Amino acid sequence: MAEESEEKNNLKAKYKPKPEFVERIKKLIGEEDAEKFFSIAYTKTPISIRCNTLKISPDELKRRLEKIGWKIHQPFKDFPEVMIIKNKLNPGELGKTKEHLLGYYYIQEITSMLPIIALKPKAGEIFLDLCASPGSKTTQAAAMMKNKGTIIANEISLERIKILNSNLEKCGVMNTIVVHKDGGQFCKSVLKKTNLRFDKILVDAPCSGEGTLRKSPKTFLTWNEKFIKILSGKQKRLVGWAVRILKCGGEMVYSTCTLSPEENEEVVDYLVKNFKVKVEKIDLPLKIRCGVTEWEGKIYDEQIKNCVRIYPQDNNTDGFFLAKLKKVGE
């Protein structure tokens, strides 16, 4: 305990949040909650893994990991593949087990599993993961689809494609085609040159990462309001193209690991105001908060309330945002 507290103090001293960032968080959730937010930001998230059901059942994996002394907690009854390791592990132990090397589990933070839980891809569907690397969500989707149907996993960075491919191999994913292209350009080409339209699309967009402070406290130092505005523009462009190649009646999840409304609700509001989409309610097995409908003088559509915000202090996770949209017309 004393060791943890010392580590927390060291991190606090090294990575101080910028005053503008503190103000924005206070404005979003109030002073008292902001205090909790900044307190938990200097602690680690619990270790979580996802059982790769393409290779092993959750029961069998749990049995094996308990045999090596791990204490496994499955927090969500309907999703037994989600597991939290309750005991302390030695450095590197998580990645050194035979079960990990064989691809029986994937190390993944709980919030990162939520977009696919919300989107529920099914066997036989045509699914697009527009910003796919490192493959956490692609491999999760393939498992839910039982390696049937087709996944297109697009990634702009060739370097990150190597990581994506390596994770796809390890998890035994067989129904995926990996494409190296800018996300917007990919959608544009699909729209103009093919008749291909997707049942489901995930846009897990590059973002400012305000939700990942617990694993990457450096974000405190690199945080920049200007950058948020630039990212917001890029995200709107990306989702705007993505929604065009979604089938009518198809569903899309837009998610980020940040909390700034410019990168979240404002992007969804742009979709609602420019395309025939509805923001759907999302049922998730943890404490969630509604999307904000007003920010910095901008009023967003009422449906934006159906967006989901996850704050680290609510569930002892990272921070996250997601919205589920249904296309209701061309």
Place this chain on the structure above:
Amino acid sequence: MKIQILDKTKKRKFIEEISYLGIKKIPQLLIKTGKGKIRAFSGSFSNNEIINFWKLFPIEGIGLYFGRQVVDKRTGKKSSRLSLDALHVLKGQIKKNIIELDNKQANRWFRGEDIELGEEQAKKISGGEFVAVKSNEDFIGIGRLSLDKKILNNFLPKERRIKN
């Protein structure tokens, strides 16, 4: 990435080349992607859809790396070596040429080391240079037996080994 979808004859030939493990069928589409690498695709795209998609987009991966066609330098014989993940997909069919390692040997295997085999271990191996390597209930890779059947050469990819 260049791709070539294997027709029935080429697919049958590949299956023959891995029949030393007892494998008789592969339901997935097989695709050759250069340097003799074979990948298995279980997606719903038809052959034409795959080819048309490939003509339009820079594909960097398709399906699962299943194995590669190789020539044994010692004997000049053509064969195919399955990947670790292909073993997991086809495990229900693998009945022959299996080497079972004890826990100590398996730990060394995961460190990428070649394994010295006990006299009994390779006794059941009927032929073929490659063998499926098993530890308890898991297939943990493909190895190559030395001609005297005393050494098991390790083909576990670097990224799947325990790093110190």
